[in-house]
Amino acid sequence: MRGGPGRLVHGLRHLRRAPDLAALRAAGSPDELARLAIIPAARNLGISAAFLPADLRSEVTAALLACRVLDAYEDLDDRASAAAAVLAAVAYLNGDTDTPPPPPQAVVVRDSEAVDLLLAERIRDVRTLLSALPAEGRQRVGIMLLDVAQVMARNVDSPLPRTVYGRGVLGRVVGYVCRLIAEDACAGTDPTELAECLGVIAQLANDLRDRELELYGVGDRDELTHSVMVRLLAPSLGGFALLGQLGARTPSWGARTAMAYMTITTTAFLCTAVGASAAYPRRLRLGAAMLAARSPGRWAAMMRRVRRSVDAAIGEVLDGSPPLLGDPRLVARSAADGAADRSPAAPPLAPLIVGTTFDLVAALPDAPLTGELPETQVRRMMFADHLAFGAVEWLDPRDTDGLTALATRFQLAAADPMTSGDPRDH
Numbered sequence: 001m002r003g004g005p006g007r008l009v010h011g012l013r014h015l016r017r018a019p020d021l022a023a024l025r026a027a028g029s030p031d032e033l034a035r036l037a038i039i040p041a042a043r044n045l046g047i048s049a050a051f052l053p054a055d056l057r058s059e060v061t062a063a064l065l066a067c068r069v070l071d072a073y074e075d076l077d078d079r080a081s082a083a084a085a086v087l088a089a090v091a092y093l094n095g096d097t098d099t100p101p102p103p104p105q106a107v108v109v110r111d112s113e114a115v116d117l118l119l120a121e122r123i124r125d126v127r128t129l130l131s132a133l134p135a136e137g138r139q140r141v142g143i144m145l146l147d148v149a150q151v152m153a154r155n156v157d158s159p160l161p162r163t164v165y166g167r168g169v170l171g172r173v174v175g176y177v178c179r180l181i182a183e184d185a186c187a188g189t190d191p192t193e194l195a196e197c198l199g200v201i202a203q204l205a206n207d208l209r210d211r212e213l214e215l216y217g218v219g220d221r222d223e224l225t226h227s228v229m230v231r232l233l234a235p236s237l238g239g240f241a242l243l244g245q246l247g248a249r250t251p252s253w254g255a256r257t258a259m260a261y262m263t264i265t266t267t268a269f270l271c272t273a274v275g276a277s278a279a280y281p282r283r284l285r286l287g288a289a290m291l292a293a294r295s296p297g298r299w300a301a302m303m304r305r306v307r308r309s310v311d312a313a314i315g316e317v318l319d320g321s322p323p324l325l326g327d328p329r330l331v332a333r334s335a336a337d338g339a340a341d342r343s344p345a346a347p348p349l350a351p352l353i354v355g356t357t358f359d360l361v362a363a364l365p366d367a368p369l370t371g372e373l374p375e376t377q378v379r380r381m382m383f384a385d386h387l388a389f390g391a392v393e394w395l396d397p398r399d400t401d402g403l404t405a406l407a408t409r410f411q412l413a414a415a416d417p418m419t420s421g422d423p424r425d426h
Helices: 004-014 021-026 030-042 044-049 054-074 079-093 111-121 123-131 135-157 162-168 170-181 192-209 221-231 233-249 253-273 282-292 296-317 328-340 349-362 375-394 400-415
Strands: none
Touching: 021 030, 021 111, 030 044, 030 054, 030 111, 030 123, 044 054, 044 253, 054 079, 054 111, 054 123, 054 135, 054 170, 079 123, 079 135, 111 123, 123 135, 135 162, 135 170, 162 170, 162 192, 170 192, 170 253, 192 221, 192 233, 192 253, 221 233, 221 253, 221 296, 233 253, 233 296, 233 375, 253 282, 253 296, 282 296, 349 375, 349 400, 375 400
């Protein structure tokens, strides 16, 4: 499968063009289909994949195209059969059955849906791409695809909250990619929850791009934008914590460049959607990603710049809210708490959210109120409230141990804001 500079130039040239569906249909081999489809199917993620080493690039490309096939079956017009079709598709892609499900019948509204539908029609070629991977790669991708398909099927049967869906679908994909490109960085730790944060961010960006008004129960783009940006608070903390760790520990320059490029482009979309400035203008984004990958210092500088841009975007939506993600204390907290605390009852996101919430609370006036709080302090309280509720929303309602541990964290932090660490230390 062709890669490197040729694939990168091809991708950049076609990134903003309408997909050439005729060329995709005419592709004479699975490899040619993959080369032509990766940009219209994965867009900036396809650009990122061009930086990966050849063996990883082939695996990631096959995995991404297979995910798009599953997405096509999830969006079937016949909702009664969609869940079964998704599960049948993943069974075929993984080689568990020899008969693919019938091609999906769906009304195509967006270009991305047309590409998904075409890939589903060529599911045999996508299976061939997967079958050509080494056994270890087939197993990695197969496990990820099965997990994703099961969440999609659940969502068809009973629509899931968007954060739950994002964690289970794109969060699972991000976790797979993290383990693939930074295996040593993930050794001894479980990046699942922080990877799910990045998955939620990507899902929220997709929902905003696709104007998913009905899914959020809103009436217009402005309401959707507000709903999406508020939901970014908690996952942004976890997502930036993971990116900070991976940037210093991922050995491949190409893999670091791929991560930086996706970070820069995804946050740029969210920022421009609300009228805030992106961290980098479009013409500089690829170069900025390549530069950030050169050293830990440059990576940290890129992350600070991106954090500030997301701060500004959230503040734009919440009308002048105080800075949050760019606070250097939170960067230190994410490096310490996020890396050290791995127990199931105290997942890495919990100490990060609780600590951040009470950092905000600690900045409120200590003296008794003699009137209304200043507007800036009201907004600080809004941030703290959103984060606290976000921590609860992140947990499974049936996870009584997790809820108890989170409640203990809040109780200890409320009693002493300087000791918002692990409740087992007290």
